[in-house]
Amino acid sequence: MSEKVLERHEVPKEDTWDLEAIFSNDNEWEKSAESLKSKLSEMDAFRGKLGDNAETLYQALRKQLELEEQIGLLYTYAHMRHDQDTSNSFYAALQDKAYGLVSLLNQKTAFVTPELLALEETKLNAFIKEKKELSLFAHMFDQLQKQKAHVLSNEEEELLARAKEVLNASSQAFSALNNADIEFPSIQDKNGKDLQITHGRFISLLQGKDRTVRKKAFEAVYQTYNSYKNTFAATLSGQVKGDIFTAQSRRYESAREAALSSTHIPLAVYDQLITTVEEHLPLLHRYVSLRKKCLDVEELHMYDLYTPIVKDIEYQVTYEEAQKEVIAAVKPLGDEYVQKLKKGFEQRWVDVQENKGKRSGAYSSGTYGTMPYILMNWQDDVDNLFTLAHEFGHSLHSDYTRSTQPYLYGDYTIFVAEVASTLNEALLHHHLIQTLDDKQKKLYILNYFLEGFRGTVFRQTMFAEFEQMIHERSESGEALTADDLTSMYYDLNVKYYGPDMVVDKEIGLEWARIPHFYYNFYVFQYATGYSAAQALSKQIIEEGQPAVDRFIEFLKTGSSDYPIEMLKKAGVDMTTSQPVEQAMKLFEETLKQMEELMES
Known part of the structure; x- marks a missing residue:
């Protein structure tokens, strides 16, 4: 681990994403933004006229898509420029301009949905029959009809569109505080040298062998969050209230129902997850006991959760090595998939290195007509190897979708998003277990799988339970204070990790650093997506080409079908508990495999 965090201008060009492929420079972005702004008023000509005739309806919808596609390019460039250095005030302003354009477009097009829903179904069908090009919108029309009870009048829709920028303020404030303003102290490593803690380094430090360093990093990070806990409570409370305001405005019974209804996911999927x-928490408790035994500690603390329990092993992975491993791992998906992956490395989809001010974590981004970009904060470890495979799963999903579907359906819902990414991780795990000869490294990967499962299924479900709790508390009129949030979160950790874990008081503050709590009931889909991915990866490995064909077709579908139906066609039914049960069985089998290998 380098002691110095690079400034953005010090990062080699080959390790940065090619945003110039979207706009060659910032001036080009400004010209495009001004051009788009001048075109927004063109939507006014269609207000109140969508029911006049088929041609007017088609031209209005085509104009809306044209404006949305252009604004997608502007927003993507601006937010990614900002994310590469959140301390850069110019790009912060550029992102604000992009948000403003999105808000203006939402205002100008707010009349479309209410007017569409006002059309009689027989009239709409007649329009489609008269103007065959309108058949493209058939699935969209069907989705709207299912949402009819929650769509408001033109004036009310426009008011909500105007409010959207204000409702995003809590999330933006959290991002600015968490990524740009908050600073963690330096700690001393085992050699007595000062090491600055960053978001990108935090988990790597917790994965280290030196328990004293782990403890120092853990306490330093959460002591820092404790200093800002009231501010973070205010931003999270503001986000929750915004979710509730939108849900109540649209006549939903809860914010959770509103969030899931947008992708037509039954509440039962969330509840049964x-x-x-929770029924399988004894498996997590068994894993915690194994971890305590392997680390040979009298007490297992929260800062002991990430360090590998396989001793005396150095398992570093450079970015160049990671590329080779990921390419080899996805070969079961076929030559076309592999070639697309290689193209991503060659064409600078990935922003690789951490630099000062860069947004923490990793993601896949881009929009229709751009590369499916990836943000990383690379550290030479196995976690980053799997993260790279994960994000390329997202990006290749985007690539297949955008190259197959028209713009209208050229994206995919959050519910299916985690399937493609987690399936890549599952294939990587299978590849490493099959090819590694070193017993210690194989144990390391088995432990990595168990830890990944803990983080993706158990932990994300705990997040989902916390998110439901805080929304329900706010919906009942109770305040979300920093102390209440910390207490609720602490108690959940006690329940999930069981009797062999010392649940340090600091972990109660972890809610303050989790960005996904600002994503409106997003996190449960990590766990459901993981479960679906494990089932599909098993089919691909065991069945071969038929399962591959189903999966590639799933990647191409975009949003042209309902997510539950898409997954059924791919081979899993998420309306039942079976995929989660299967995932739990896999966790138990892997846990047993590790226990036996450690005894051999």
Whole structure:
């Protein structure tokens, strides 16, 4: 680990994403933004006229898509420029301009949905029959009809569109505080040298062998969050209240129902995830006991959760080595998939290195007409190897979708998003277990799988339970104070990790650093997506080409079908508890495999 965090201008060009492929420079972005702004008023000509005739309806919808596609390019460039250095005030302003354009477009097009829903179904069908090009919108029309009870009048829709920028303020404030303003102290490593803690380094430090360093890093990070806990409580409370305001405005019974209805996911999927995972918490407790035994500690603390329990092993992976491993791992998906992956490395989809001010974590981004970009904060470890495979799963999903579907359906819902990414991780795990000869490294990967499962299924479900709790508390009129949030979160950790874990008081503050709590009931889909991915990866490995064909077709579908139906066609039914049960069985089998290998 380098002691110095690079400034953005010090990062080699080959390790940065090629945003110039979107706009060659910032001036080009400004010209495009001004051009788009002048075109927004063109939507006014269609207000109140969508029911006049088929041609007017088609031209209005085509104009809306044209404007949305252009604004997608502007927003993507601006937010990614900002994310590469969140301390850069110019790009912060550029991102604000992009948000403003999105808000203006939402205002100008707010009349479309209410007017579409006002059309009689027989009239709409007649329009489609008269103007065959309108058949493109058939699935969209069907989705709207299912949402009819929650769509408001033109004036009310426009008011909500105007409010969207204000409702995003809490999330933006959290991002600015967490990524740009908050600073962690330096700690001393085992050699007595000062090491600055960053978001990108935090987990790497917790994965280290030196328990004293782990403890120092853990306490330093959460002591820092404790200093800002009231501010973070205010931003999270503001986000929750915004979710509730939008849900109540649209006549939903809860914010959770509103969030899931947008992708037509039954509430039972959410409920049975929490129920099924809680029924299997003894498996997590068994893993915690194994971890305590392997680390040979009298007490197992929260800062002991990330360090590998396989001793005396150095398992570093450079970015160049990671590329080779990921390429080899996805070969079961076929030559076309592999070639697309290689193209991503060659064409600078990935922003590789951490630099000062860069947004923490990793993601896949881009929009229709751009590369499916990836943000990383690379550290030479196995976690980053799997993260790279994960994000390329997202990006290749985007690539297949955008190259197959028209713009209208050229994206995919959050519910299916985690399937493609987690399937790549599953294939990587299978590849490493099959090819590694070193017993210690194989144990390391088995432990990595168990730890990944803990983080993706158990932990994300705990997040989902916390998110449901805080929304329900706010919906009942109770305040979300820093102390209440910390207490609720602490108690959940006690329940999930069981009797062999010392749940340090600091972990109660972890809610303050989790960005996904600002994503409006997003996190449960990590766990459901993981479960679906494990089932699909098993089919691909065991069945071969038929399963591959189903999966590639799934990647191409975009949003042209309902997510539950897409997954059924791919081979899993998420309306049942079976995928989660299967995932739990896999966790138990892997846990047993590791226990036996450690005894051999």
